[in-house]
Amino acid sequence: MTTTMASLAVPACQVPEDVLRRFDRPGPRYTSYPTADRFVEAFGPQDLAQALQQRCNGGAGQALPLSLYVHVPFCESLCYYCACNKIITRRHEKAGPYLDYLEREIELVVAALGAGQPVSQLHLGGGSPTFLDDAELARLMDALRRRFALAPGAECAIEVDPRTVDAARLERLAALGFNRLSFGVQDFDPAVQKAVHRVQPFEQVEALVRAARGAGFESMNVDLIYGLPQQTPASFARTLEQVVALRPERIALYGYAHLPERFKPQRRIHAEQLPDGPARLAMLGAALARFQQAGYVYVGMDHFALPDDPLAVAKRQGRLHRNFQGYSTQPDCDLVALGVSAIGKVGATYAQNAKTMEQYCDLIDQGRLPVVRGLALGRDDLLRRAVIMALMCQGELAFESIDLAWLIDFRRYFAAELEQLRALEDDGLIEIDAQGLRVTDTGWYLVRAVAMVFDRYLQADQARARFSRIL
Known part of the structure; x- marks a missing residue:
């Protein structure tokens, strides 16, 4: 996890058409977590x-x-x-x-x-x-x-x-x-x-x-x-x-x-x-x-x-x-x-x-x-806010830093979320290794979708039409 978003160039978008169709849906902008709704x-x-x-x-x-x-x-x-x-x-x-x-x-x-x-x-x-x-x-x-x-x-x-x-x-x-x-x-x-x-x-x-x-x-x-x-x-x-x-x-x-x-x-x-x-x-x-x-x-x-x-x-x-x-x-x-x-x-x-x-x-x-x-905000809200803000602002997340700051085992605490992220990894939106995860150049277009995986409220809520579209 040595590459930062600040060093990445984001080329002209080449998101595959099938990925585009699947992610052309509403999602929060994450100016806060939990979101104002x-x-x-x-x-x-x-x-x-x-x-x-x-x-x-x-x-x-x-x-x-x-x-x-x-x-x-x-x-x-x-x-x-x-x-x-x-x-x-x-x-x-x-x-x-x-x-x-x-x-x-x-x-x-x-x-x-x-x-x-x-x-x-x-x-x-x-x-x-x-x-x-x-x-x-x-x-x-x-x-x-x-x-x-x-x-x-x-x-x-x-x-x-x-x-x-x-x-x-x-x-x-x-x-x-x-x-x-x-x-x-x-x-x-x-x-x-x-x-x-x-x-x-x-x-x-x-x-x-x-x-x-x-x-x-x-x-x-x-x-x-x-x-x-x-x-x-x-x-x-x-x-x-x-x-x-x-x-x-x-x-x-x-x-x-x-x-x-x-x-x-x-x-x-x-x-x-x-x-x-x-x-x-x-x-x-x-x-x-x-x-x-x-x-x-x-x-x-x-x-x-x-x-x-x-x-x-x-x-x-x-x-x-x-x-x-x-x-x-x-x-x-x-x-x-x-x-x-x-x-x-x-x-x-x-x-x-x-x-x-x-x-x-x-x-x-x-x-x-x-x-x-x-x-x-409760402790889980604050933890998830830290995770979502790291993704939205830096485009990457180091598991160890979250473990030390919050006294958790990231992989265990977010086991369900990591499983969901596998599909985004297959789509080329993120990269995951033993140290953490990184949003790819292509994934940066859809970073809101990556953050949404960690949104506990949204995962239990199907009423997503309240938000603007991700794209």
């Missing part, structure tokens, strides 16, 4: 308060800096593919009252956690955080700085809808302390943009990228989605070339999850316009090949980064992790999540806030943390 309503405000207090009073994570996530749910326009929790409105006066409640939630968190906790990572997501105007963003940043201690050099990122900013606004975001931007692009093809109700020409984004570099932003991320309506391998190849020309420090590439029964906006997408499994795989393979050809490191399932970007460095050094925002540079960092529907991780717990504004505000009015569901 396993959260229970029995976990509530007091459970999160207890986890925060334990951290404050000397829990295992006390010495580690925090990561903060703030959810801003508002968007001016509906994107048909979107599965995020959002509120579509052009009434910008709604932002002020929401910030009132966010500040009150911050006070509730700090009351349990303690003031002045160091923060090394801040992420504003949505929705569209740039729905907030400059004064509102300044108010939010001031509220966070008053109650938390943003570390020197902290990564402060904000998701940006290119349709809502200009060069002057980017200068002001930099002045507020943001040093990383994430542009929601998805696709540059006009027909695709029209089909998903998100029209933003390449030239507009190109100008913003130039302006962001001039404003001194340390890093920019571009989000792309393959599998959208009207997409073809040829049209997506043109988008790939345009993204390469922009040369963002990071690229996030996601497969579109068409779940119209769960997400009402997706009902406006015509299923017959969606590319089929082979076309989706061709797009993924083309992206993997083109981005690596352009000098990007394939960080993992859906992320690419330039070699000197902290995400690529973390991959090389074995410090990579996944959290609810995707791949992260901080493997053991507690995540405090603020705002409607936000999901956080504190110690051995996950907690999710109320998904509706009404319930969120009502709980805060009661003086309670706005948590409506979550999970306290």
